[in-house]
Amino acid sequence: MLRFLTRRVIGAAVILVIISGVTFFLFFVIPADPARLACGKVCPPETLAQARHNLGLDHPVAVQFVSWLGGIFVGRDYPGLGNCPAPCLGYSFVNRAPVFETIIDRLPVTIALTIGASVIFLTFGVATGIIAALRQGKALDKIASISSLVGASMQIYFVGTLAMYFFVYQAHIFPQPKYIPITEDPVGWFNGLLLPWIVLAIIFTANYTRMTRSTMVENLSEDYVRTARAKGMSGRSVVMRFALRGTLTPIITIFGVDLGQLIGGAIITETTFGLQGIGRLSVRAVDYSDLPTLMATVLVAAGAIVGMNIVVDALYAVIDPRVRLS
Amino acid sequence: MFLEVNELTVDFHTEDGVVHAVDRLSFQVERGTTLGIVGESGSGKSVTNLAVLGLHNPETAKISGSIAFDGQELIGASRSSMEKLRGDRIAMIFQDPLTSLSPFHTIGAQIAEVYRKHKGVSRSSARDRAIEMLDRVGIPQPKLRVDDYPHQFSGGMRQRAMIAMALVCDPGLLIADEPTTALDVTVQAQILDLLSELQEQSGTAIVLITHDLGVVANTAHNVLVMYAGRAVERGTTHEVLREPRHPYTWGLLGSMPSLRRPVDLPLAPVRGTPPSLIHLPSGCPFHPRCDYLKLLGKEVCAGDRPELSPEHGHGDACYLTLKQKAELRERPVEETK
Numbered sequence: 001m002l003r004f005l006t007r008r009v010i011g012a013a014v015i016l017v018i019i020s021g022v023t024f025f026l027f028f029v030i031p032a033d034p035a036r037l038a039c040g041k042v043c044p045p046e047t048l049a050q051a052r053h054n055l056g057l058d059h060p061v062a063v064q065f066v067s068w069l070g071g072i073f074v075g076r077d078y079p080g081l082g083n084c085p086a087p088c089l090g091y092s093f094v095n096r097a098p099v100f101e102t103i104i105d106r107l108p109v110t111i112a113l114t115i116g117a118s119v120i121f122l123t124f125g126v127a128t129g130i131i132a133a134l135r136q137g138k139a140l141d142k143i144a145s146i147s148s149l150v151g152a153s154m155q156i157y158f159v160g161t162l163a164m165y166f167f168v169y170q171a172h173i174f175p176q177p178k179y180i181p182i183t184e185d186p187v188g189w190f191n192g193l194l195l196p197w198i199v200l201a202i203i204f205t206a207n208y209t210r211m212t213r214s215t216m217v218e219n220l221s222e223d224y225v226r227t228a229r230a231k232g233m234s235g236r237s238v239v240m241r242f243a244l245r246g247t248l249t250p251i252i253t254i255f256g257v258d259l260g261q262l263i264g265g266a267i268i269t270e271t272t273f274g275l276q277g278i279g280r281l282s283v284r285a286v287d288y289s290d291l292p293t294l295m296a297t298v299l300v301a302a303g304a305i306v307g308m309n310i311v312v313d314a315l316y317a318v319i320d321p322r323v324r325l326s
Numbered sequence: 327m328f329l330e331v332n333e334l335t336v337d338f339h340t341e342d343g344v345v346h347a348v349d350r351l352s353f354q355v356e357r358g359t360t361l362g363i364v365g366e367s368g369s370g371k372s373v374t375n376l377a378v379l380g381l382h383n384p385e386t387a388k389i390s391g392s393i394a395f396d397g398q399e400l401i402g403a404s405r406s407s408m409e410k411l412r413g414d415r416i417a418m419i420f421q422d423p424l425t426s427l428s429p430f431h432t433i434g435a436q437i438a439e440v441y442r443k444h445k446g447v448s449r450s451s452a453r454d455r456a457i458e459m460l461d462r463v464g465i466p467q468p469k470l471r472v473d474d475y476p477h478q479f480s481g482g483m484r485q486r487a488m489i490a491m492a493l494v495c496d497p498g499l500l501i502a503d504e505p506t507t508a509l510d511v512t513v514q515a516q517i518l519d520l521l522s523e524l525q526e527q528s529g530t531a532i533v534l535i536t537h538d539l540g541v542v543a544n545t546a547h548n549v550l551v552m553y554a555g556r557a558v559e560r561g562t563t564h565e566v567l568r569e570p571r572h573p574y575t576w577g578l579l580g581s582m583p584s585l586r587r588p589v590d591l592p593l594a595p596v597r598g599t600p601p602s603l604i605h606l607p608s609g610c611p612f613h614p615r616c617d618y619l620k621l622l623g624k625e626v627c628a629g630d631r632p633e634l635s636p637e638h639g640h641g642d643a644c645y646l647t648l649k650q651k652a653e654l655r656e657r658p659v660e661e662t663k
């Protein structure tokens with residue numbers, strides 16, 4: 001297990017370096033000059049050259065990439081701008097601060113948004129899936145499959161905008177979504193995120209209902225479930241201990257994908273609800289040609305997806321002994 | 327009588343129509359004896375025994391008749407009383423031990439679970455009991471293997487583990503649904519020997535379902551031959567194998583190596599295909615495939631349904647006279663065609 005994890009973490013690190021490299025070179029060919037931005041409105045050529053030098057832009061791109069990479073581990077010094085301690089993801093001349101600080105500032109928003117929504121859609125999705133599977137063909141099953149079809153065809157910006165319009169601006173049921181750190185005011189934190197959570201849950205629950213229902217139906221006809229019944233296990237324990245057990249693997253598979261997507265693709269959600277997370281940060285970085293920040297948000301997104309993959313693979317082994325031993 | 331099944335009928339209501347899977351089937355099993363149930367695929371062997379355990383979905387399966395187990399009527403019994411019975415007094419083992427064991431739980435946990443459920447003992451004594459059972463069914467190093475998962479066991483060992491699980495509560499009745507079909511020949515023999523040995527020790531009654539009359543010959547005291555959900559012949563193993571009376575039984579025996587046929591005759595499965603259980607043939611359900619129909623005429627064989635006769639002892643459901651049957655069975659199959 002440990003060997004497996006080490007191997008996967010090393011693999012993930014290699015992938016992330018490759019992604020960073022590709023992004024780095026892509027941004028390098030974009031006709032935006034960070035030095036010009038750093039230098040300000042009125043920019044005499046000497047100052048520009050100085051800024052260029054301070055940012056290290058006068059070196060070949062490969063050298064720049066290596067210094068950027070090195071900064072993550074040992075930090076960097078930007079003459080005239082300040083020190084950027086490790087892990088240094090670059091210095092943003094738009095925010096006038098090391099990129100890492102901004103990321104650390106924004107990440108909790110995205111994570112809170114993701115985790116809160118996940119708790120809701122996992123609980124509801126799996127529960128409705130089980131119920132639908134146990135009542136195949138009955139009214140509840142049909143309601144569940146219709147609503148999951150409807151849910152699955154919804155888009156965040158559509159449902160989110162509607163919800164904002166009706167529940168926030170018209171009916172004033174929910175406050176304007178905002179992020180208050182949980183350490184400052186737990187109730188405010190909860191209320192501020194509740195609407196986005198619910199909207200995300202409406203969209204994502206459908207997947208889990210469908211997946212749980214179909215694997216559950218399949219599992220209920222498995223031989224080992226019949227064996228469990230043949231040994232006198234009660235209906236409830238047959239469902240929970242045997243049939244449900246087999247649905248965990250596919251649920252975790254899609255959950256891993258969804259989590260990576262929620263963190264990596266937070267742009268739409270955060271823009272819809274006006275929350276200042278990583279997604280919004282990346283939009284702003286594009287607007288201001290803030291390449292170091294943009295780089296970092298790409299890295300966070302990639303890291304979330306790659307990281308989720310490792311977690312999912314490790315969970316497979318925990319759930320299924322057949323995976324554990326092979 | 328320990329298990330007495332009377333006029334058991336199981337119908338499945340499906341989209342295509344009503345499947346008459348078991349039709350007025352009666353049989354009995356005495357304590358400490360083995361009843362072999364044989365018949366082609368789809369003849370209703372599994373459906374019959376799942377009905378004994380009450381494992382059919384009540385929404386699709388309509389069950390009538392009577393199943394008396396040690397004096398207790400099982401048809402219509404409450405769910406909780408069936409749950410108490412299953413695994414404790416009636417146990418079942420299935421054809422494929424790999425898919426029949428949960429891949430997510432250790433062998434030991436699966437055995438201990440049954441024991442705890444029915445005997446209400448502590449975790450550790452249930453575990454000790456699981457180890458003891460694994461030892462009894464001949465798993466080497468049971469103390470180590472108790473924590474293995476099914477996929478770490480070989481096919482034969484898995485079936486041994488299934489047997490350990492089935493017998494952990496000392497059931498009075500064990501239903502074995504093709505317990506050796508998925509195993510290779512040498513392992514098959516070992517498993518059957520094990521079953522007989524355990525039966526001698528504990529006096530368990532066994533219902534052994536199989537396609538294979540050879541298996542029956544070696545292990546069963548009595549035989550029930552099923553065709554299209556009905557009993558077509560029953561008797562002691564000796565009677566049915568030595569003096570088979572029903573043309574379908576002849577067919578089954580003809581499809582077996584060595585028992586009746588000269589070795590140089592090629593093996594042939596029973597000619598024709600099993601009938602539709604939705605639109606059953608009238609009269610004798612075997613008549614569309616029967617070589618002897620012409621001796622009696624279609625009016626007879628396709629007329630009224632032949633009942634098992636005589637009522638007790640060696641009986642079969644065919645209109646041929648006993649004399650005709652005695653003559654015909656001595657002739658090789660080829661001659662009559």
Ligand SMILES: Nc1ncnc2c1ncn2[C@@H]1O[C@H](COP(=O)(O)OP(=O)(O)OP(=O)(O)O)[C@@H](O)[C@H]1O
Nearest residue numbers: 338340345347366367368369370371372373374603
């Ligand atoms: N739940 C069900 N719904 C509809 N039909 C069923 C159901 N279960 C069994 N049957 C039908 O009942 C018939 C008898 O099936 P059964 O499983 O008892 O056969 P079997 O004698 O055990 O055959 P095999 O040797 O292949 O195991 C088959 O035609 C089968 O298709």
Ligand code: SF4
Nearest residue numbers: 610613616627644645
């Ligand atoms: S009753 Fe007729 S058709 Fe049926 S087995 Fe006997 S001879 Fe054949």
Ligand SMILES: [Mg+2]
Nearest residue numbers: 371372373503
């Ligand atoms: Mg069967």
